[in-house]
Amino acid sequence: MTEPMEQNSCKPRFLQLLLRKVQKGDYQPETISNKKSPSPHQSEENSLEEKLHLNHLKHLEQLFTAPKGEVLEKNPECKKLSKKQKTYPSGSLTLQELKNALTELLGTEYWNGQTELLFNKIQTAHDNIVDWSEFCSHLLLQYRKRDVVEKTKDTFFQGKPLIRHCSQNKQEPTTRILAIFSPSTTHSFVTVSKGGILSFWDNNLQLQKTYEMLSDAVEAPMGKKKIKVWTTDAVYMPNVHKIAVATTSRKIYFFEVSLGPIFEDFHLFALNYIPTSVFYWYNTESVESCSVLLWGDDHGGVSVLRFLHPNKSLYEKSLFEQTGFSGIYMQDIENHCQFLRYTYIRRLHQDSISQIQYVPEDLCITSSGNSQTSLVIMDMDQKRKAYTWKIKRGIKCFDFCKSLNLLVSGGADCCVRVWNRFVPSLPTAMLRGHSLPILGLAIQEEKGQIFSYSKDAVLKIWDMSYHSCLHTVTLKFPHSQSEDALEQGTFPFLFLQKPFPLILISYIDYMGMLRLPMPTQSETNFATPHKAPLCGTVYNAFFHQVVTGCHNSTIAVWDVETGMKQLILNNTHGEEELTCMALDNSGRRLITAARNGTIKVWDIQRGHILHKLEVVEDAEVTGLVPIRKHIFLTVGWNRKIILYDCSKLENVYVPADKTWKGGQLHKEDILAVDYCPPLDLLATASFDGEIIVWNVETQRPHHFVRKVSRESSLGPVNKLLFLQHRCTDQSLQKAAILISAETGNLHWWSLFGKRMEYGKFYAPLKEDISVTGLSATKNNQLLVTGDSSGFIQVWDISDYGTTLSSSSNPLLLRSWKAHSCTVVSVEHFSYGSDSFIISGSSDGTSGLWTAEGTFVGLFGQEKKWSLRVPATYSSHRNAFQGMPVLDSKLEDTTIEKDRYLWWGYIYCL
Known part of the structure; x- marks a missing residue:
């Protein structure tokens, strides 16, 4: 029998690559008769693309390329696949024909759902057919992405540590x-x-x-x-x-x-x-510009x-x-x-300063061993608020990552603490494992890791997202003195990121070097979270995908069923900061906007740019809303509502329609927007607290929910949310159908009848926290909120805001710590018969949770999950739940045992 590759030697280059890709390894063909339905606990082949093997592709090729109506007599296994007369030209299949073919080949209808998803991804002309070349091109791209995403086991160090004796030190450290x-x-x-x-x-x-x-x-x-x-x-x-x-x-x-x-x-x-x-x-x-030398002294002052x-x-x-x-x-x-x-x-600290660092925002970070002024972040001009950390026994060392606003600290209590820069009262995580005081810390942002070094020459590597210890190394330095008499240097630890990562450690008069592996392409682009704060996350129900965008103008597309990255777009707006994004009504196009007012439309499956939209002003765009097929509007700091019509695919450059009939009514920047298709109403809210509801058809104000005078001003409105199901229910239209989030307060507005506020309550668990994310279930029974402290909360709103007597808070069903920084977006969605929540954060991560709060995983983590198999969820590792809400009666500086408030219960370890 002729070898498969010889048979296909005259085929197109992409097909040869595809067949070579699936033919790798000792492959044992599977027959249709012995093929069983996959077990619900199998998670090795989570996608249809991974399930297809060489013999499947050979049979599919015969079916695709067979002349119209022809029955393939040569291969008995393919007879049933081609008995049905085709209704489309030769070389193409409809969705139903592809489903029938794969059902016969794989021996089960288990993959019908993914077959439809695969079909929708492949067809480009929207003619409801796919041909053989399109099918093979898609599979080849998927196999290439899989090769990049699959990572080998982590190697923490290259070779053994290199140890040198500094004899010239004359026994001095x-x-x-x-x-x-x-x-x-x-x-x-x-x-x-x-x-x-x-x-x-x-x-x-x-x-x-x-x-x-x-x-x-x-x-x-x-x-x-x-x-x-x-x-x-x-x-x-x-x-x-x-x-x-x-x-x-x-x-x-x-x-x-x-x-x-x-x-x-x-x-x-x-x-x-x-x-x-x-x-x-x-x-x-700019090496010619001003440079800064800082030093802290033994009296707590900074020069x-x-x-x-x-x-x-x-x-x-x-x-x-x-x-x-x-x-x-x-x-x-x-x-x-x-x-x-x-x-x-003068006297920034009450003790000598142990470490000092300058941040380009003209900020100074200093630490000391004093418990009252353990660490201070202050403006060099002393014009902005200073943040002070109070830790029992003080802080010896720290490191700060500006892009993540992440601070790690260590000291005499042998504990590594992870902090949000703006929250000095409560650490995000406490990493325990060292036995002696910590002398050095470093954040490796590229791999999401933290390095800590203690006085007993123990080096630990921690995962920044999981808050778990990945590896521990005990360095063996020779010494002649007794351990009690050993004197360490003041700063014995150096972490070097470029040109290649390595660690240098001094121990008395010895020095050691540990070389770290270079970040691989898969780690850099496919297997780590975003390298900058997220601006938002969007769920694509049509393709079962999650789209994340971050401030460094990077967009990633993830498979929601497995958590694997499917597409990445870098520099989508050059060096400009991405501010918002939205999907069109078809789910095939992604609209993105940047801080400088630029707007682009993308083919989200292939990463191609379709349209570049006219820039009205050099002002940040804060909201994008699709209102009709190929028509959407934008709002932002220019205080205007701008329309764009992208119905003509041949027009790359799309002009702006600036003739909104209602004119520019907002006096301050527009920060929030939401659209209600059933009522054709648009709600906009501005920095001064004003909320206007518009009739989209007439482009005139429907009414002012809250009008602000020149003399008075309220707090900014962060989010708006229409309760769409209530809008379609005639019996509920006079109830509250619009929610506005202002700092931590949620206001419930009725737009019909008496048009007044039906309720108001403070959602976060702590004071001075803002609600930054809103989402509701389709039946409007549950409300999901995310806030600036990193928490997600789920509320029962089935009866809230339906009457004027809604004075108390709705029932809080569950609450959990989801991220180390602000939750910038939350979205509730259904997958099959189950419900899930997607969250995005300014810490650069996007997580997936069940509606009950069980952690599924982070998009970009190495381990894949399967939404159909709960056993593959990452709930066992307590991802961001390592530091739940502390008992309010305790202070983080004096905790003697682990007591946590967990969903309303005191949990003692």
């Missing part, structure tokens, strides 16, 4: 490890010992050279005497190729390390207090030294030429005002 980069060579490292010895190493930790700082001379009765000076911290200044070293003598030395021998360029002396932690920042995109022209000089060199002295007296620093600007912030 290493204060700090620095990484130095040069365009002409690979990176190198510098260790700064407590005794002031700078050691230079190559990327294989081979010692290259050393430099010893001179001891200070002081006046004594018998003349000048040299005293030993200890280093407290050091930092590398890449844009000027210098190393700044802080010492206990209240001095900071600046060493030139660019070319040739190392030498001291200048130093600052007579500082107010002893510097204990140093940090340097410069603009990598800020701005270098105004670092590319020219850090100081006034002419003054040094006159005196021949290379020191800058801090009291005379104003003499260098052309190049330097110095400010001091």
